[in-house]
Amino acid sequence: MADFIKSFRNLLKGKDVVFTLIIINVMVFLVCALLRVIGLLFEIPYPDLSVYFEVSSNIGIVIRHIWTLITYMFLHYDVLHILFNMLMLYWFGIIFRSYFTPKHMVAVYILGGIAAALFYILTFNTIPYFIKLGSSSMIGASGAVTAIIFAAAFYNKNLQVGLLFFGRIKIIYIALFIFVLDFIALGGGNNTGGHVAHIGGALFGYLFATQYLKGRDITKWFNMVIDKVVNLFKPSPRMRVTYRKEKTDEEYNQQRHNTEEQIDAILDKIKQSGYSSLSSDEKKKLFDASNK
Template identity: 45%
Template sequence: MAASIFDNLKQQFNRGSILLKFIYINVAIFLLLRLTGVVFLLFNLDLSVILPYIEMPSDPYEFITHPWTLLTYMFVHYDVWHILFNMLWLYWFGQIFLMAFGEKQMVGLYLWGGIAGGLLYLLAYNLFPYFEGKQGLMCGASASIIAIVVATAFRMPDYKINLLFLGAISLKYIAIVTILIDLLSVTSANGGGHIAHLGGALLGYWFIVRWEKGKDLTAPLNRLIDRLVTACKPRPRIRVKRPSARANYRASARPETDMEYRARKKRESDEIDAILDKIKQSGYTSLTAEEKKRLFEAGKK
């Protein structure tokens, strides 16, 4: 029974989008930490002995000795409400993000947003006198998610979502209110978390600024990830296969020139922009089947 459930979850993970993969990873780590905490308590041990190795420290010396925490902290949650709220935000805004961008951009922005949030948290706690003597540890995916929220809001500012008791609200207003709350809360009990949110927000905004200039801020990070994944994969056996006439034809076809490539990419970008404008004006349901297919295919690139 347990093996069947595990196999089913594994299949869903492998078939799911990168958005679902992120949610699965966060939830799996949360459950593992909670179970580890229960086991530790049975032996009168404290889970805090392992937290410095996975959560982001505000102390520079601890960070230098545990630099990997800049990546691990953004997948760590221990409080039920913390992970529930974060995963709901990630799911809602992640789906909208994937209407305008691809899965690779989501991977890169999630990681860059978390890194920016962690570094701003470290900088603020060692720069402002207010935080003197308030060193601690930070965890959670909030900075990564805020980066996705802000990038989505700047790309599709007038896209509306329905909020309980408030009705249809444009993404730009949700982003503005979220940033204002974080700005007003930097001196609260969870000041470090709100500072990290601002770091993620700045990264999300920078991503859109560069994107509109034709630059993908996530591309270098995604290339690094691709190389690491390729290096870790076992090399397949090479089979020599006689090329067919069709293959020979494709091989002899003339490749695109730089001018042709740029022209094709501009046509594709203009098509997607036109579809996004239609979504802003009339909603996603107004799209034709062909337009939905075009948007879906662009999101996978």
């Protein structure tokens, strides 16, 4: 646990948090893929652990596996799935990073992902069309990435980026185009839950940016909690305690008298033999006495 907290702390303090998030996603994907391939090649029964990491639209399952609100956003189905999400995270994460701190990046990614999951659960349990689809599950970083995209877009609506075949275009138009595509896709398809999650992430990113422009940081509480958790595992600095015995008036006067006698003896030596006859220790004592 301590190692995890240390890694998370390094993530928050990291200068290139975009690459750190990408590396975490890629490493999780590679480990899962490796276990799956080994199980297939050697015909080793590979238990389906996805239920413990993917987020479900079933409220009962989510309550029992509450951690899936976070773990799902670091898992991906296949190479194309993670490739597309990581490219989007890189492109828009670089823009986000130019406006905000690494802590903001991590907070918006995680809280945006949680918001996407909660919106997905809410939608599949309240909207008649989605209720008919029955219970489903979801993995992927797209909801969290969409939060990053919308946070960057609505923080600086006039920022222009270059797109192949389209030239320079405002980032706000790209974000709105993504939102429209997700909304249209709600009417059917194989990834309906994913599109719902994208909208949830987009709403969080929009809320973060608009509130930040008003001087309110809605991720502040999250970073405060993380800092407190990190400090629990941070070793306390060792305090060095020293004791100094106070001198009595008699001891002080005696020491002062001895010092004066030593200085008088040094001065007499200078009169008789000159300053050059003094030893280095005598010169130091004379210098210290002259500075008091």
